[in-house]
Amino acid sequence: MSIRKLVVGVGGVHEPDAVLPDAGALATRAGLPLEVVHAFDVSDPFVDTYLRFSTIPGDPLLHYAEGLQARLEGQLGGLAGECEVHCRAEAGQASAVLHEATCGGDCLLVVGPTRRGRVGAALLGTTAQRVLHGARTPVLVLHGELAPCPRVLFCVDVGSPGALAMVEGGLAVIRALCTKDTVEARVLLVVGLELDLPIPGLHERLASAARERLDAFLAELPEGVQVESVIRTGAPAREAVAEAAEWAAELVVVGSHGRTGAARALLGSVAEAIVRDAPCSVLVIPPE
Incomplete structure (x- = not known):
């Protein structure tokens, strides 16, 4: 997996x-071009009124998009002098416009917190959720500036056939963005035990079996990849968020199943909760 440009979606x-x-x-640090994309809704009352009653000769939709693009360019300020920057405004649903912008492949889609403060319930059930579920390229939910060489927590489900590809894909993206060849990384496996059952030795037996599976998984990583490993027991999303906070991770990497509709329970619900609640940026890797 290689990254040739960053595509960042802006809400306003x-x-x-x-x-x-x-x-x-x-983008500047990684030496990559930056494409800034804004999607607007033609059914918005203000937009609809403009399109209906504009007196400017020519296509009113084109004029409106050009006006938004000019505003975007005005926001870029000093960025244009630091890296290659392009921007565009397009009519359509935000998720569809962003997916189209990355359909050429080799892109990293970047989204940020909402105006309400974070990518949480206000947004995750709508635009962000559709972006994450339908993305065929990695999506970085960026909470502040990412460190040049971040501490990275990989949350894995070793039973998933795409778990190894998720870790390898995440490492490839991180290497493309970081200034060092190696990063401090940790792989987390959560034993999903929601209830504390009163069975003697249960936790120890589960942890032992999980350790064997995790060690076998890590042995399949490419030669030279060095990661720590940790096992926790409990609700997977809650434990992943807790590990990220306690270890002071600067980036969490999770995989998505690329599903929509009734099967959304598995971005899955665990990955979606991690994106919503993590104390740091989250990189979502789609299935191959």
């Missing part, structure tokens, strides 16, 4: 989006 053009400077710093 009337004031600077908080994700822009952090995405710009990331």
Whole structure:
């Protein structure tokens, strides 16, 4: 997996989006071009009124998009001098526009916190959820500037056939973004035990079996990949978020199943909860 450009989705053009400077710093450090994309809804009352009653000669939709693009360009400020930057505004659903912008492959899609403070319940059930579920390229949910060489926590389900590819894909993205060849990484496996059952030795037996599976999984990683490993017991999403906080991770990497509709329970619900509640940036790797 290689990264040839960053595509950053911004929610508004009337004031600077908080994700822009952090995405710009990331693109500059990695030496990658940055494409800034804004999607607008033609059914919005203001947009609809403009399109209906515009007196400017030519295509009113084109004029409106060009006006938004000019606003975006005005927000970029010093970024244009630091890295190659392009921006565009398109009519359509945000998730569809962003997916189209990355359909050429070799892209990293970057999204940021909402105006309500974070990618949480306000957004995750709508635009962000659709972006994450339908993405065929990695998606970075960026919470502030990413460190040049972040501490990375991989959350794995060793029973998933795509778990190894998720870790390898995550490492490839991180190497493309970081300034060092090696990163401090930890692989987490959570034994999903929601209830504390009063069975003597249960936790020890589960942890022992999980350790064997995790060791076998790590042995399949490419030669030279050095990671720590840790096992926790409990609700998977809660334990993943707790591990990220206690270990002071700067980036969490999870995999998505690429499903939509009734099967959404498995971005799955665990990965979705991690994206929502993690104390740091989260990189979501889609299935191959």
